[in-house]
Amino acid sequence: MSSVRSSLQKQQSLPVRPIIPLVARISDQNASGAPPMTVREKSRLDKFKQLLASPNTDLEELRKHSWSGIPREVRPITWRLLSGYLPANKERRELVLKRKREEYFGFIEQYYHSRTDEHYKDTYRQIHIDIPRTNPLIPLFQQPAVQEVFERILFIWAIRHPASGYVQGINDLVTPFFVLVGKLHQRTPFHVAALPLETQRNIEADSFWCMSKLLDGIQDNYTFAQPGIQNKVKALEELVSRIDEDVHNHFKKYEVEYLQFAFRWMNNLLMRELPLRCTIRLWDTYQAEAEGFSHFHLYVCAAFLIEWRKEILSMVDFQGLLMLLQNLPTIHWGNEEVGLLLAEAYRLKYMFADAPSHYKR
Amino acid sequence: METIWLYQFRLIVIGDSTVGKSCLIRRFTEGRFAQVSDPTVGVDFFSRLVEIEPGKRIKLQIWDTAGQERFRSITRAYYRNSVGGLLLFDITNRRSFQNVHNWLEEAQSHVQPHSIVFLLVGHKCDLEAQRQVTQQEAEKLAGAYGMRYVETSARDAINVEKAFVDLTRDIFELVRSGDIKIQDGWEGVKSGFVPNTVHSSEEVTKGGRQCFC
Numbered sequence: 001m002s003s004v005r006s007s008l009q010k011q012q013s014l015p016v017r018p019i020i021p022l023v024a025r026i027s028d029q030n031a032s033g034a035p036p037m038t039v040r041e042k043s044r045l046d047k048f049k050q051l052l053a054s055p056n057t058d059l060e061e062l063r064k065h066s067w068s069g070i071p072r073e074v075r076p077i078t079w080r081l082l083s084g085y086l087p088a089n090k091e092r093r094e095l096v097l098k099r100k101r102e103e104y105f106g107f108i109e110q111y112y113h114s115r116t117d118e119h120y121k122d123t124y125r126q127i128h129i130d131i132p133r134t135n136p137l138i139p140l141f142q143q144p145a146v147q148e149v150f151e152r153i154l155f156i157w158a159i160r161h162p163a164s165g166y167v168q169g170i171n172d173l174v175t176p177f178f179v180l181v182g183k184l185h186q187r188t189p190f191h192v193a194a195l196p197l198e199t200q201r202n203i204e205a206d207s208f209w210c211m212s213k214l215l216d217g218i219q220d221n222y223t224f225a226q227p228g229i230q231n232k233v234k235a236l237e238e239l240v241s242r243i244d245e246d247v248h249n250h251f252k253k254y255e256v257e258y259l260q261f262a263f264r265w266m267n268n269l270l271m272r273e274l275p276l277r278c279t280i281r282l283w284d285t286y287q288a289e290a291e292g293f294s295h296f297h298l299y300v301c302a303a304f305l306i307e308w309r310k311e312i313l314s315m316v317d318f319q320g321l322l323m324l325l326q327n328l329p330t331i332h333w334g335n336e337e338v339g340l341l342l343a344e345a346y347r348l349k350y351m352f353a354d355a356p357s358h359y360k361r
Numbered sequence: 362m363e364t365i366w367l368y369q370f371r372l373i374v375i376g377d378s379t380v381g382k383s384c385l386i387r388r389f390t391e392g393r394f395a396q397v398s399d400p401t402v403g404v405d406f407f408s409r410l411v412e413i414e415p416g417k418r419i420k421l422q423i424w425d426t427a428g429q430e431r432f433r434s435i436t437r438a439y440y441r442n443s444v445g446g447l448l449l450f451d452i453t454n455r456r457s458f459q460n461v462h463n464w465l466e467e468a469q470s471h472v473q474p475h476s477i478v479f480l481l482v483g484h485k486c487d488l489e490a491q492r493q494v495t496q497q498e499a500e501k502l503a504g505a506y507g508m509r510y511v512e513t514s515a516r517d518a519i520n521v522e523k524a525f526v527d528l529t530r531d532i533f534e535l536v537r538s539g540d541i542k543i544q545d546g547w548e549g550v551k552s553g554f555v556p557n558t559v560h561s562s563e564e565v566t567k568g569g570r571q572c573f574c
Contacts, residue, residue, distance in 0.1 A: 126378060136398065136399060165431070168431075226431070226435070259435070259438075260404065263403035263404070264403050267402050267403060272402070
């Protein structure tokens with residue numbers, strides 16, 4: 001393990017907030033012009049295609065294969081299946097899609113005009129001012145048509161979930177679905193408004209439903225006082241105290257509190273810490289895990305923190321630690337780094353999930 | 362360069378969503394204007410040294426808070442350990458000015474038994490044509506609460522330095538006069554460290570070797 005870890009150790013660069021890279025880089029090593037698929041990649045893709053073509057997709061089997069990454073070509077459909085949006089039964093899919101898309105646009109018709117109502121105008125206002133600030137460095141998200149889609153998705157979700165409403169961070173969570181479901185990473189450069197209207201509508205409705213499914217599992221992250229996040233940050237602290245006493249004691253010594261850096265890790269599911277292409281790879285696994293976003297994410301955060309143990313231990317004051325933890329240099333991360341992170345998270349989960357107290361020191 | 366400082370002050374920056382808190386802090390700590398910046402989630406940390414008199418340096422540790430209501434349960438934990446604060450509103454957004462009172466109440470109810478020296482900041486003063494709050498009424502409000510008032514622009518770098526330095530000077534005077542006391546278990550003000558000892562991360566990252574002797 002240690003040799004793997006040392007080869008992974010990133011050179012410390014100047015503290016620069018990780019910038020979400022351009023959409024063109026999302027597909028990374030899979031993009032056209034990239035090296036051709038290896039034999040192994042080809043056989044993985046064939047396995048996915050076979051599962052997806054079956055009259056009843058075996059979701060367990062699909063999860064098993066998805067855990068270590070979904071081939072780009074089949075990601076959009078696989079995500080929609082794993083999120084529970086599409087049924088396993090192939091024959092029913094078209095019908096379900098049609099019905100769900102109609103349902104979503106029914107919501108729009110029914111509710112969207114209420115954004116100017118006294119009761120909802122604050123919600124809409126917050127969404128409206130946040131959208132231009134979502135993925136500000138990716139040109140795609142500066143297109144008016146895209147911003148309108150995000151506004152509608154977020155507003156409808158917010159008013160249908162009054163216990164949480166719209167909370168900053170949720171806007172980020174639409175992004176991977178929108179990019180993936182719309183296969184937008186394969187269509188650059190282009191304007192969403194130039195797509196056929198029906199395609200635009202399908203992308204919007206599918207993104208809404210996939211995001212809804214994700215948020216169903218983590219809604220307590222965003223309800224009053226954000227108990228889901230508070231609990232997970234506590235659990236992270238507890239876990240790190242068991243797996244890496246040095247790091248834990250280092251934080252104690254310099255009075256760094258986990259909430260000071262890990263709040264954002266939970267609230268935005270590490271999206272602010274990682275390039276978008278890494279989030280997409282991460283979500284392959286989260287959707288393959290039974291409680292990926294709500295539970296496994298905790299172990300990923302622990303593994304992510306320990307990944308930087310050398311840099312952390314070299315910082316000898318509060319300020320240095322906080323600046324490091326807020327600006328972890330992941331800009332060059334790709335599938336390999338995420339793969340190792342996930343493997344380590346899996347190991348931690350296996351060792352420590354509901355571990356009896358004898359694991360405690 | 363030595364980074365020896367007399368005191369360390371912790372400041373908190375508060376105000377409505379999108380009044381420009383993060384941009385103001387980034388202009389002050391990084392010297393540049395970010396055209397785009399994603400909404401602050403929870404709390405972010407920044408730091409800079411300022412010289413209030415020749416040879417007298419103060420280290421500022423600045424908490425940048427999220428403006429959205431839902432994050433209050435997180436951000437309010439940061440009031441207690443702050444000695445100073447910048448309360449921002451956007452001069453082109455009347456509503457953010459009307460909320461100044463609420464922000465002060467919010468702060469005061471969570472800072473007991475300490476208190477925070479606040480500076481009222483009318484931000485985005487480069488957007489004069491869109492102004493919705495006059496300087497006079499802002500000064501009047503600030504006066505009513507015993508605050509100073511300054512108008513700033515992160516975009517055009519107007520008064521950004523002045524806002525932070527004036528606040529730092531005011532706090533420094535209160536510390537010097539004994540009105541603000543250093544206390545164990547309170548992070549608002551810390552005394553500087555003894556020269557010849559390296560504590561600071563700036564020293565380490567700038568190639569200085571850590572010395573535990």
